[in-house]
Amino acid sequence: MAPQHEIRASYDATTITVYQAYSSAIADAAVRAGRFVPPFSFNRMTWIKPSFLWLMHRSNWGRKPGQERILAVRITREGWEEALSQAVLTTSASVADAPVHVQWDPERSVRGAALNHYSIQVGIGRGLIRTFVDSWIVELTDLTPSVRKWSALVQSGRPARLPPERVYPLPSALASRLFRH
Incomplete structure (x- = not known):
C-alpha cells in the first residue's frame, strides 16, 4: 500500500517541475520574459504544485x-x-511567521475525484519569491494548448498522455518535517 503522504512529481537529476495556473496577462508576460515579471505579484505568497492532476x-x-x-x-x-x-505545515501554530507553507490535500484522479492519498502544495512567501524567480526557475513552459487537448480527451473518455510523475526521493530530514501531523 502506498503511503498517505508522498511527493509525486516530474523530475530529473537537477530539476523538478511544478505547476501553476494564472491569468493570461501574467502568463503571457512570464512566458515572454522566461521568468515571472509584473503583473505577477512579488508581494503575496505564490503556491506551487508538483501534482499535475491536483492543479x-x-x-x-x-x-x-x-x-x-x-x-x-x-x-x-x-x-x-x-x-x-x-x-x-499549515496546520502548525507557527505557520503565520513561516517563509514557506506546506499543505497536504487529497490527490485527484484524472476525472477530479479525491483519492485516498495526499498531494503537497507549497506556498512560497514574500521573503523568498525573488529567490524563487531569480535563482530557482530554470524554464517556464505554457502547457495551456496541451491542457486543452488533454481535457478534451479526458472528457470524451479517451486516454491522455499526461506529464509522468513518480515518487520524489526526499531526504529523510525533510521528510520527517513534512510528513508529521
Missing part, C-alpha cells in the same frame, strides 16, 4: 477565471529542497 482539479483544467493558463515551472531541486527546509 487540473484546482483550475478546472484551466477553465476557472484567473486560472486559464497553465504553466509548467521547472525549478532546481536545490531550490525545491531549500523551500521545503524552511516550510511549516
Whole structure:
C-alpha cells in the first residue's frame, strides 16, 4: 500500500517541475520574459504544485477565471529542497511567521475525484519569491494548448498522455518535517 503522504512529481537529476495556473496577462508576460515579471505579484505568497492532476482539479483544467493558463515551472531541486527546509505545515501554530507553507490535500484522479492519498502544495512567501524567480526557475513552459487537448480527451473518455510523475526521493530530514501531523 502506498503511503498517505508522498511527493509525486516530474523530475530529473537537477530539476523538478511544478505547476501553476494564472491569468493570461501574467502568463503571457512570464512566458515572454522566461521568468515571472509584473503583473505577477512579488508581494503575496505564490503556491506551487508538483501534482499535475491536483492543479487540473484546482483550475478546472484551466477553465476557472484567473486560472486559464497553465504553466509548467521547472525549478532546481536545490531550490525545491531549500523551500521545503524552511516550510511549516499549515496546520502548525507557527505557520503565520513561516517563509514557506506546506499543505497536504487529497490527490485527484484524472476525472477530479479525491483519492485516498495526499498531494503537497507549497506556498512560497514574500521573503523568498525573488529567490524563487531569480535563482530557482530554470524554464517556464505554457502547457495551456496541451491542457486543452488533454481535457478534451479526458472528457470524451479517451486516454491522455499526461506529464509522468513518480515518487520524489526526499531526504529523510525533510521528510520527517513534512510528513508529521
